[in-house]
Every structure is written in C-alpha cells, then in structure tokens.
Amino acid sequence: LWCARAYLPEARSRLPHAERIVLTAEDSAHAALAAADARALWPGARVDFLAGGNPAWESAGLPVETGMPRALCPEEDVWYRPYTDLNASREAMRGYFDWESGLVEKIRADGCAAFDVRRR
Structure with missing residues (x-):
C-alpha cells in the first residue's frame, strides 16, 4: 500500500492494527526517516525499510507495481x-x-x- 511520509498519521487511522510495515523510497535514507515516524505511530508493529531503496529492489529483479492502485492517501503531494x-x-x-x-x-x-x- 502506498502512502507518503507526511500522510503516515492518516494511514495510521486507516490501518490502526498493522503488525508489519515495510517502507521504501528512492533513497533508503528517506525510508529510514519515515520508519522512525512509523515506529512512533505503530509502537507494537515491526517496522522495516528496504536497504538500497527502490533501485536495489528493481536491480534484484523483484516485482514492481506501476501507478498507485492501492494508495492510502491522496496523490496531491506527488x-x-x-x-x-x-x-x-x-x-x-x-x-x-x-x-x-x-x-x-x-x-x-x-x-x-x-x-x-x-x-x-
């Protein structure tokens, strides 16, 4: 599910009982910042982020969705x-x-x- 970092509180209201959250970004440093926010919002959840970001995922040949078919928040900040x-x-x-x-x-x-x- 897609959500921009700024909308994590809104995502929290939609998924209050998430047990595992994996974050990603073009740069894994951005995902690491969002992970700190997510850990505060979902204190009982396991929160991880992808080392190497989206480029590492794509380089590994793993599947990638196009567009944002499962967005948790509006696209207005994209x-x-x-x-x-x-x-x-x-x-x-x-x-x-x-x-x-x-x-x-x-x-x-x-x-x-x-x-x-x-x-x-």
Whole structure:
C-alpha cells in the first residue's frame, strides 16, 4: 500500500492494527526517516525499510507495481518531473528548466544558505 511520509498519521487511522510495515523510497535514507515516524505511530508493529531503496529492489529483479492502485492517501503531494513525465507539455518542461537554471541565483538572493559555486 502506498502512502507518503507526511500522510503516515492518516494511514495510521486507516490501518490502526498493522503488525508489519515495510517502507521504501528512492533513497533508503528517506525510508529510514519515515520508519522512525512509523515506529512512533505503530509502537507494537515491526517496522522495516528496504536497504538500497527502490533501485536495489528493481536491480534484484523483484516485482514492481506501476501507478498507485492501492494508495492510502491522496496523490496531491506527488510531483512528476517534467523530464520524466511522458505526458508533460513543452511549457511544463520549459518552466522546469527555467526554474532550475535560475535556482543558484534565487538561493543566493534569499541569503538563507551559504555556499560557493565551483566551476571545473
């Protein structure tokens, strides 16, 4: 069953008596953070996450579902990158690349992050 980390409390209300929860993400560090949240929400459940995340699962040749046919929460916080979304419009692609190419200047102007841009 699919659920974004932010919606774990909502998932808890739908599955209050879960005994085992396995979390995954593209990066297993994200799943590890969600596992800590899930352990607090389901104190009696066994909570695990996939080491290596989704890429390790797929590399092992294990089955993968497409889409979100069994979602526990709304898809509203899922954002599909225009460069990977086959249905993205040209305007969406251009908007994304315009945003990305101006990001360093936006962060610099904001002043909340200190970093140096290094060029090779």
